[in-house]
Amino acid sequence: MAQLQLREALRRAMTEEMRRDERVFLMGEEVAYYDGAYKVSQGMLAEFGEKRVVDTPIAENGFAGLGIGAAMAGLRPIVEIMTWNFSLVAYDQIVNNAAKIYQMTAGSYTVPIVFRGPTGAAENLGSQHSQALESIYAHFPGLKVVSTSDPADAYGLLKSAIRDDNPVVFMESELTYGAKGEVPDEEFLIPLGKGAIKRDGSDVTLVTWNKQVHTCLEAAKVLEKEHRISARVLDLRTIRPLDEALLYQCAAETHRMVVVQEGFPFAGVGAEIAARVQETCFDHLDAPILRVCNRDVPQPYATNLEKLVVPSIERVVDAARSVCNR
DSSP, rough: OEEEHHHHHHHHHHHHHHHOOOEEEEEEEESSSSSOOSSTTTTTTHHHHHTTTOOOOOOHHHHHHHHHHHTTOOOEEEEEOOOGOOOOOOOOIIIITTHHHHTTTTTTTOOOEEHHHHHHHHSSSSSSGGOOHHHHTTTTTTTTEEOOHHHHHHHHHHHHHHSSSSSSEEEGGGGGOOOOEEEOOOOOOOOOOOOEEEEESSEEEEETTHHHHHHHHHHHHHHHHHHOOOOOOOEEEEEETOOOHHHHHHHHHHHEEEOOOEEEEEEEHHOOOOOOOHHHHGGGGGOOEEEEEESSOOOSHHHHHHHHOOOOHHHHHHHHHHTTTT
């Protein structure tokens, strides 16, 4: 086992895949000579050269389209988006080209491409740079959506994403790039569409992903210590395809569920999960499914207000207590 930061785990995955398959290359803003905006690609230019680690202009729509064309031509691009907020400039390319070309060409073309970068709020970035966009991309058939902040998961999932013949939206967290975790020394892959129980429990399931996994794990400790509530933490890891089997298993075993997401409540991933679970597991539920989301306002800049908007340990604890007391 090696203790790796999240950025190091991502770098190891990309480096191994580029060594394994010469069709894989990395492109994006400042990925080469600057070693990456978050140092995820540090040292990769020296090993692979500027033909396979490519600095792009600040033109997301342009280089996203270039990557899609390269994928159609037989290469396997990894396109780094400096933040998923900037992907909105390339929204048409991702959802109207990458997601649809396989269907529109009757399978004549595949688009094996990974778009990766950080999602959600960091600190004091304001409303335009703080959005969690999982629900936006998961809405469209043809895209796979991964969202994780665990080093081992990020390593195994990114390797699977790079090898996948479909376009994959791979979302990380700026605030957890420096977070450390154990990653096995030997190579491994994690299949897309498989969640993981990060903490077992019997009274309520906290369903979450990305950095809110850490919020839920801390909330579970508080629930056990102060309220004698045993909380299970389910990390979906992949939003689409969704691990419905594990999701429904947790609902059937704990009978109560809280979905914790960084993102707005209206038409969010949490709403989709709540709908699917109540449709499938209604007879197993002992309380309504509750959601803990961002407040339904643009992200403030001020630190004190920012903390009020995003999910917190206290809000998760309150929601779990509420469903357990019904």
